[in-house]
Amino acid sequence: MEQQTGTFAVKKGLAQMLKGGVIMDVVTPEHAKIAEDAGACAVMALERVPADIRAQGGVARMSDPDLILKIMDAVSIPVMAKCRIGHFVEAQILEAIGVDYIDESEVLTPADEEHHINKHLFKVPFVCGCRNLGEALRRIGEGAAMIRTKGEAGTGDVVEAVRHARAVLGEIRRLTTMAEEELMHYAKEIGAPYELVKETKELGRLPVVNFAAGGVATPADAAMMMQLGMDGVFVGSGIFKSGDPAKRAAAIVKAVTHYNEPAILAEVSKNLGEPMVGRNVSTMPEIEKIAGRGW
Amino acid sequence: MRIGVLAIQGDFAEHIAMLERLGAETTEVRLPRHLDGLDGLIIPGGESTTIGKLAVDFGLLDPLREFGKTHAIWGTCAGAIFLSKDARRSQPLIGIMDITVERNAFGRQVDSFEADLEIAALNPATQPSAPYHAIFIRAPIIESVFGAASVLSTLPDGRIVAAQQGKLLATSFHPELTQDTRFHQYFLSLAR
Numbered sequence: 501m502e503q504q505t506g507t508f509a510v511k512k513g514l515a516q517m518l519k520g521g522v523i524m525d526v527v528t529p530e531h532a533k534i535a536e537d538a539g540a541c542a543v544m545a546l547e548r549v550p551a552d553i554r555a556q557g558g559v560a561r562m563s564d565p566d567l568i569l570k571i572m573d574a575v576s577i578p579v580m581a582k583c584r585i586g587h588f589v590e591a592q593i594l595e596a597i598g599v600d601y602i603d604e605s606e607v608l609t610p611a612d613e614e615h616h617i618n619k620h621l622f623k624v625p626f627v628c629g630c631r632n633l634g635e636a637l638r639r640i641g642e643g644a645a646m647i648r649t650k651g652e653a654g655t656g657d658v659v660e661a662v663r664h665a666r667a668v669l670g671e672i673r674r675l676t677t678m679a680e681e682e683l684m685h686y687a688k689e690i691g692a693p694y695e696l697v698k699e700t701k702e703l704g705r706l707p708v709v710n711f712a713a714g715g716v717a718t719p720a721d722a723a724m725m726m727q728l729g730m731d732g733v734f735v736g737s738g739i740f741k742s743g744d745p746a747k748r749a750a751a752i753v754k755a756v757t758h759y760n761e762p763a764i765l766a767e768v769s770k771n772l773g774e775p776m777v778g779r780n781v782s783t784m785p786e787i788e789k790i791a792g793r794g795w
Numbered sequence: 796m797r798i799g800v801l802a803i804q805g806d807f808a809e810h811i812a813m814l815e816r817l818g819a820e821t822t823e824v825r826l827p828r829h830l831d832g833l834d835g836l837i838i839p840g841g842e843s844t845t846i847g848k849l850a851v852d853f854g855l856l857d858p859l860r861e862f863g864k865t866h867a868i869w870g871t872c873a874g875a876i877f878l879s880k881d882a883r884r885s886q887p888l889i890g891i892m893d894i895t896v897e898r899n900a901f902g903r904q905v906d907s908f909e910a911d912l913e914i915a916a917l918n919p920a921t922q923p924s925a926p927y928h929a930i931f932i933r934a935p936i937i938e939s940v941f942g943a944a945s946v947l948s949t950l951p952d953g954r955i956v957a958a959q960q961g962k963l964l965a966t967s968f969h970p971e972l973t974q975d976t977r978f979h980q981y982f983l984s985l986a987r
Contacts, residue, residue: 502910505906510909516840517841517842519808520807520841539849541842599903624904624905
């Protein structure tokens with residue numbers, strides 16, 4: 501038999517290899533090296549971390565391919581990059597330069613307010629954000645091979661990451677107790693493909709890997725997301741907007757592996773320097789929140 | 796029989812599910828003390844740099860080397876790199892298998908692939924051979940085997956993707972991502 505590339509098994513499979521790991525936002529090749537040396541299982545290459553996108557405003561787009569390529573050259577671990585929601589040409593460009601994963605991300609300014617990218621058409625796998633089970637299964641229906649809960653990126657406030665993780669995991673727990681005949685109504689109610697609702701009930705989990713994201717800033721935040729039942733953690737602004745990125749990065753990696761060992765968590769949480777300056781989500785005007793982007 | 800799965804990072808849960816399907820008891824190994832009482836160990840797929848760094852930080856390298864002297868260990872993908880004596884770059888390795896590996900040898904993720912392999916060791920002599928459907932993800936190749944290691948399987952072009960050295964196994968691909976239990980059964984027969 502010929503070798504087959506771009507199958508759903510290999511797309512989903514790379515996310516399975518990232519489990520129990522930390523994916524870090526980096527804006528330079530030097531950051532990428534720091535992340536790799538700290539034990540990151542992958543990096544997200546971008547021009548501005550979410551905290552800066554928030555601060556500077558304007559339209560946030562895909563990063564310069566030259567910057568992404570330089571980051572790909574700097575490290576041996578997988579490199580992800582973001583495109584705008586619905587911007588399938590940015591995705592084609594990212595696939596052409598050979599990134600390992602595309603994040604169709606609400607952190608960038610959406611290019612389409614109704615449709616996400618048809619991700620089945622690509623050989624490169626996609627990760628997408630969600631706030632609840634329906635949104636997760638719609639993205640998987642469109643071809644996403646990995647899911648991350650959205651949280652509220654660039655805030656350093658973990659409250660939304662917790663809200664979205666609890667929503668997805670809680671809805672799955674309720675789904676597992678439903679009778680077969682209730683599934684169609686439930687699929688309609690949450691706006692999710694029936695077959696994926698059924699598969700999720702059978703598996704007792706999402707059919708693809710599910711990471712936490714959006715507001716994780718400390719080893720304790722990361723370990724809490726793991727104890728809640730997430731498969732791994734994205735850390736965006738939390739590392740390179742902190743006082744000692746190398747030390748904080750290494751500590752968060754250790755916290756994700758040893759998420760159930762409070763004594764180790766205490767040890768790695770010591771003397772990390774200043775965390776990123778947070779933005780309290782509960783006092784943030786609705787217009788500034790980005791988790792609502794995505795349909 | 797109790798099999799440990801190194802649970803520092805990677806797809807350890809998939810290996811555990813496969814082992815439990817085959818009736819083995821399992822333990823997640825994150826610290827040296829978790830190796831106590833195990834009959835064998837699987838090192839899963841993941842990022843070999845992450846696994847290596849944390850193995851150093853939590854004092855696992857020497858205990859793993861000791862464990863491998865008397866017990867079965869199987870490394871899949873990142874695990875195979877971690878077992879090798881030479882990965883062609885500077886990164887922490889257990890270094891107990893006489894193999895040289897090259898990381899990401901097939902390219903980036905868009906080059907990840909599925910293919911059928913002939914693996915004679917998995918087929919009982921009395922039955923016709925059935926191909927083994929293998930999943931390769933940013934996979935390494937085993938550039939060469941030397942010393943006590945021998946080749947278990949190659950791609951049609953001759954590149955080595957599985958090797959064995961006594962009770963030690965290394966595969967470039969991921970049996971834990973399939974429904975085919977033959978490779979895990981083979982490993983359990985070595986651990987017994």
